[in-house]
Amino acid sequence: MTRTSGYNIAVGLIVAVGSFTYGFGFASFATSIGQPGFYQFFELATTGPGSNYTNNILGAVNALFFFGACMGALGGGPLADRIGRKWSLVTxxxxxxxxxxLAAGSVHVAMLIIVRIIHGTGLGALATLVPIYLAEASTPSKRGMLTGLHGFFLVSGYNISAWVGFGCFFSSDLTFGWRGPIAFTCIPPLILLIGCYWVPESPRWLITQQRVPEAWAILSRLHHDPHDVDEVAAHEEFYQMRKQIEFEAQNSSGYLAILKTPSYRKRAFLSCFVQYAANATGGLVINYYSVIIYTNLGLTGYLPLLMYCIYTLIGALGNLFSLLTIDKTGRRFALLTGFIGCGVCVVVEAAMIGRFIEGSVHSIAGQKVAIVAVMMFVFFYGLFIDAASFIYSAEILPTNIRSSGVAMATTTYFISCITFVTPGATAIANIGYKYFVVFACLTLISVIVIYFMYPETNGKSLEELAALFGDPVVVQLTDATDEQRQQMDMDIKREMISEQRDNIKA
Incomplete structure (x- = not known):
């Protein structure tokens, strides 16, 4: 089996800055709406009759941001197939x-709404492109760890944005208090833009473009093993990759191919559903409106922002630990454990809010339990769901439809964001704990679907996952017998000799 080189990890870390860009950019607005200066600058009321208008404005900004993200996701997939994974990241x-x-320089609510669409387009494309690249550049044994960088960096973006917002809260300049977090969102994509100079193109995409020598040169460096002088493992992996991609190239690609082909439809459904299910836990609503939730729980001043910082820090640490365990525990275990744990936490949260905060009986202990339930929720979500959902969405799709399939899954993620987050402020204000009951019911449905429909993908190459969905696997590598491996090595040597002869003739 091929080895994950230090170079492979370094490339993954650079590309994952795109995930940090999305997390930081998305969360920047969540921290900005926790700043008094935001409401003062845009003349938005937080109490009284005008508060309904404010909630509608916040909902519109969120909805149009996710609309832009959907456009970026749907456009990013085909763009990655046309110009490559690397140059799509640059764009x-x-x-x-x-x-x-432009968002940081907004001078009017209307301008803020419009430019958040543009911002969302770029961030939505990055959220699609990063897991595609990481999955395609990883070795089978460490694909969970490398692809899981997407979830870790994304939540780290949430966390750093939270601390930036917390620091800006104490600024004497109220305008900087809300502009600062948004302005800082320009730094991560600038770092990625510069870092892309050292990022190679995806070997799998190069094979689809018949640029085989370039693909081998990059793969041999990404998966270089100093103990394998003859690069036998890398040659076997490349042979399997090349044969499977050449076979799949006979099939159609793109969105229509997914809709027309039964096995592709099933893969796309599983890829999309796990993204929807992740949001249906209520995680994004809690993350986005956590400052409002903590205020409703009785916290005032800087404490809601501080609790949000701690909340996102727990999520980031959970994702970090997930990177180290996901390739050992497997995807099914992580997803099932995460959804069950989150479901229990949401039930406790709803009970505490309904009984001790919105009910006639007020209890400090009940408020504390509600806060602990929120923290336990993000622990389960970060440790078991975040990374696993993104890994699963990208890895189960074949190369010829991976970009389109991940684009559909990411779009589903954003549509569910619109569905749950847009009415979030209004729902929390009007129906309170009942909104969390909805998430508890949806999470139960997700557990049932995942248990019965999601096969384990851990430890197999991307090409071998085709067998789980009834598609042919041209070359078996993981479970190959000694005889099959010897035959494969002989075929590889014959191809190498043939290529050397062609080069001499040329």
């Missing part, structure tokens, strides 16, 4: 920089 980074700069 998305530029859009994210422009959108962030």
């Amino acid at each position: 998305a980074s530029v859009i994210a920089i422009v959108g962030g700069a």
